[in-house]
Amino acid sequence: MNAELIIIVLGLLSIATAIFYAGRVVRIQVGAEGGNVEQNNRLKEIAAAISEGAMAFLLREYRVILLFISFMTVLIFLLLDNPKTDFNEGIYTSIAFVSGALISCLSGFVGMSIATKGNVRTAQAAKTSLSKAFRVAYDSGAVMGFGLVGLAVLGLVGLFILFTVLNVDVPKHILMESLAGFGLGGSSVALFGRVGGGIYTKAADVGADLVGKVEKGIPEDDPRNPATIADNVGDNVGDIAGMGADLFGSAAEATCAALVIGATASALAGNNTALLYPLLILAIGIPASLITSFFARVKETGSVEFALKLQLWISTAIVAVALYFVTDFFMVDSFQIGEKTITKWNIFTAVSLGLFAGMLIGWVTEYYTSHAYKPVREVVESCETGAATNIIYGLALGYHSSVVPVVLLVIVIVISNLLAGMYGIALAAIGMISTIAIGLTIDAYGPVSDNAGGIAEMAELGKEVRDRTDNLDAAGNTTAAVGKGFAIGSAALTSLALFAAFITRTQLASKELGEGAVDLTTIELLDPWVFGGLLFGAMLPFIFSAMTMKSVGKAALDMVKEVRRQFKEIPGLMEGTAKPEYAKCVDISTSAALREMIPPGLLVLLSPIVVGYLFGVKSLAGLLAGALVSGVVLAISSANSGGAWDNAKKYIEKKAGGKGSDMHKAAVVGDTVGDPLKDTSGPAINILIKLMAITSLVFAEFFVLKGGVILQLFK
């Protein structure tokens, strides 16, 4: 059977599913049931403000990104124009790059549109019942999940067909390297989306909390707080558009890495169906996720958290079974990569390893960030002696939480490599994100319910409505932590696979160049150029974190000043008789995010290009490895410290001390510190490590031909 056709059909199925769910959400009439006219008008008004703010930001962000895309396209075109060969890598890579970038933008836009419609409709549905509200939030998330996977799969297979049809004579591994431009495009947009969105959302959040909760003692999402609309807009731009682009990037990049490495095996290069196996795994996740989504329901008194977790378990189980048949049916019985003989069952095991390791990492993440378990309870206790001990315990918890995920990753890396070389690692990465449609649905569900709660509060809907949205939101928080675990794990494997693809590619290229080229057959750890790169690379995630954290801090400072000003200068604001100027706060977040996302973005994109050009492939390999290993640990730590502080605060609000107590004040400090860690710098590190690896891969030939100018001086 023809793999391309199957992938296209499943891709279209994914898009159709997304459209179906979108229709279900949009058809709900805001204000149809319950609530008085005034409440319903307020509901619409607030939703419109959030939607406008979010879309306005997105459009302005995309304008900046468009500039960047143009710049990168020119760069790719110029640097990859190798006059020695007939195949113009520059042109094809540019096409792939622009496609990836535009599809990523499109995904973000679609996700955002539906999320800003879904939030108010979830609030609306919460007037009647928990199960209805759950379904609306879930459906909104599913639009994002299925839409994005469908676009990714269709984009990749479309380019694959285009490239192979137009270049029948060009070796597949060279074509696949051009295809990797798609991943680069997707991930570049993701970087700006994550960083910009992350700065936006946390500047608003921290600013709103510091004045509203801490100084004025008014509740979260209180309509009197001028930053509250910006805060809700932030949930959409950071957690929906940013995260969507991030996972889109992971899917595209892991696939590209597997395709590049796979294409070096002649048995695969000559057999499109077997070559496209990595993409088939992603595609097979689509029907699996669709079946899973039928089970998404919650009884009125049921556990939302259980329902969401069940989604992950069901989809994992279905994919695991489907994988068996897909592998048996589409994969060649055995093939060679280098000197290694790889059977289809090696392949199957490697993918499954990734799939289940992802689940386990998710569990560990939950253990460290949910207040049902000991670690967060210890953080809660530490709040008894104040903010300082809370911070110390939370930081220690984050560092501690990296142990099991790292050990799991090491096991996956070693075993999948023994089974199928670097191809095995790339496949394990794809296995980990094969349930991405469900993963994204659940991830996007979170901010939608969070927003629904905010809207219910601002529109002053009844307490039972707010209770229902709180219930939805709480479950979303737990699954968000699990999702972050997944995202980091898959980013680590993806980067390693890309890294391997990069090395494979440069080794081939340097062999083709023959005499005079740098010998790249080994990347010796103790070579000073490699080790220097390693140490330098290990520092990059830290400086990147520093830049993004400080950006949040600076933007939050501006926000605090504006909010304080409004409380001081607008008479009647605190009493609720006058309206705050929401738009000013939205503006502050927007311009801060756009301004502050540039420097860290350039750092990530230019570091590999500059280092590769000046110091050559070996230093660059060191840099990638260093950034990868320190980045993984820092990303896990940042995400889990932040998650734990958040949940420790929630626990204190409900069970210990309560709001306004000294313990709660200490907990709020931790939560505020955790915000940029878990929602800005931590998740952005994922993209940092992936993006540096794929940049290196895309420019591999350039580095081999022209890189290492300083290195030459010492020869």
Add this chain to the structure above:
Amino acid sequence: MNAELIIIVLGLLSIATAIFYAGRVVRIQVGAEGGNVEQNNRLKEIAAAISEGAMAFLLREYRVILLFISFMTVLIFLLLDNPKTDFNEGIYTSIAFVSGALISCLSGFVGMSIATKGNVRTAQAAKTSLSKAFRVAYDSGAVMGFGLVGLAVLGLVGLFILFTVLNVDVPKHILMESLAGFGLGGSSVALFGRVGGGIYTKAADVGADLVGKVEKGIPEDDPRNPATIADNVGDNVGDIAGMGADLFGSAAEATCAALVIGATASALAGNNTALLYPLLILAIGIPASLITSFFARVKETGSVEFALKLQLWISTAIVAVALYFVTDFFMVDSFQIGEKTITKWNIFTAVSLGLFAGMLIGWVTEYYTSHAYKPVREVVESCETGAATNIIYGLALGYHSSVVPVVLLVIVIVISNLLAGMYGIALAAIGMISTIAIGLTIDAYGPVSDNAGGIAEMAELGKEVRDRTDNLDAAGNTTAAVGKGFAIGSAALTSLALFAAFITRTQLASKELGEGAVDLTTIELLDPWVFGGLLFGAMLPFIFSAMTMKSVGKAALDMVKEVRRQFKEIPGLMEGTAKPEYAKCVDISTSAALREMIPPGLLVLLSPIVVGYLFGVKSLAGLLAGALVSGVVLAISSANSGGAWDNAKKYIEKKAGGKGSDMHKAAVVGDTVGDPLKDTSGPAINILIKLMAITSLVFAEFFVLKGGVILQLFK
């Protein structure tokens, strides 16, 4: 000229200098000038309490360490007993190990004795003048500085003579590997000293601050605070004994690394004078430091900070000049290591590079941690919006501050390697700590003046006395930060050199084994066993930090409860009519430190042994590299975040807001979080990376012969 003789003479000079300075300090009569009888009695009483507490802790700590030394000696003896050769490496390595450990204990003991005599005498001298008080504190530090360097140099040269005389026929590189046991011994003691001392001092400090300053609003070192004696004891056990052992370890290890690598060059192995060149550098630092110490003076209105910094500059300048002659006179004109030809001027340049890079790293550290510059001022501003933004800014500052030191280290690594291979890196490490006698003097000066201030406060000496000790203490804080920068930089280079020595050693050993042995000629970065080790290693500094930070948090919690209990249950304590039970607090810190230092200690010592045994040399090499690169960045960040928070608080106390203001409260939270980062986990990471590398080196032959049992299963 005979190098051994020169080293012995200079080593004895160092000991004589230490004795001379010790005599000057001890001769000062407490209570001789100024103050009434009651004040003087209180002075003696408090000093006695601190001294008793410190000595009691040290003795109990050494009892635990003695157990550990016995265990390790047996392990070394058993694992290194290679029946195939005549030379019993186990016995010689054990001898070197025990010598190193005992000399390290002795250094700590001597330093501590004099520091607990120096503190009260500094307070006494501060009654008359700043310059007198400065000189007493400086002299106390010098006893530590010169004593320790003298012992290190004499110990190393003594063992060298013993080993070479008894084993004329054994190849030098094998003898030198046994000698490395000396470094292992020194560093093991350092680990427990640093971790135990660090937990002790910060549990007491955080506990004292949280109740005293924050809850009760009484000043630091107020005699009513029950934890205040423990706090002052802590300064001695953490900052004097712990840090002394740390730098003793660095000196011993860097020398051992250079000796092991140097001995693989036949031109050096056959020429003891040239072979001992690394030790000569350390020895030549002794007269250079002695001359420098003559310039240590401060006018009554002069700047203490300038005087201390001048010490570093003068000693660096003298050593640089002396190096030129030492290299010219003692080094062979050129020699081969592997295929590399190395001239004496390559050698000179590599050492100088280390020497000046150390200075630069110190400067950068100062820039990021002194409130005279922009970074700390930004942290100060961030306190306006509360504790959370202070923490965010401080963490970001720490991450940021790693950039320049990392780049400097990369430059030193690459250039010194180009000049003289891995031997060059080892020599650069020695260059960086060649002024160690002065460095240690200044480092030890800090806690002595800090203690002097505490004693002055507790004995209720006049305000002008306290002003003088505050002045001394403030300068000590700045130079302490500089010293930490040095310590981390030299630890990084030392570990890399040890790592290289380990690889050199295993390669030789596997060649000697011939057929059947694992091929170790390359450590390929992309080998999954190497990369797995790299990722695992990168996680180790984080888990180690987590363990030590949590230990401090736990112990501080106990301390807080005890101090609160005393304030509640002892009537008249707050009014100053009753005395607190100081001893109970000393006890809490002591037992917490001894209990909590074991797990992180075992983690560091056993990780390389277990990984090497189970997964072989390649995984272990990955582990060492991973721990090194992530450890360096984390150590620098932790130290500088902590230093910046401390100084931001000091600035607010003096210039902005003042004590008791909201800004100050926010700053105190940062300072408390920074305490374990800068004084427990951060500095202990130095030892972690060095100790894992030297453990690997010492057990190198064992790993080659018997390591990799799990690896074998996959063959």
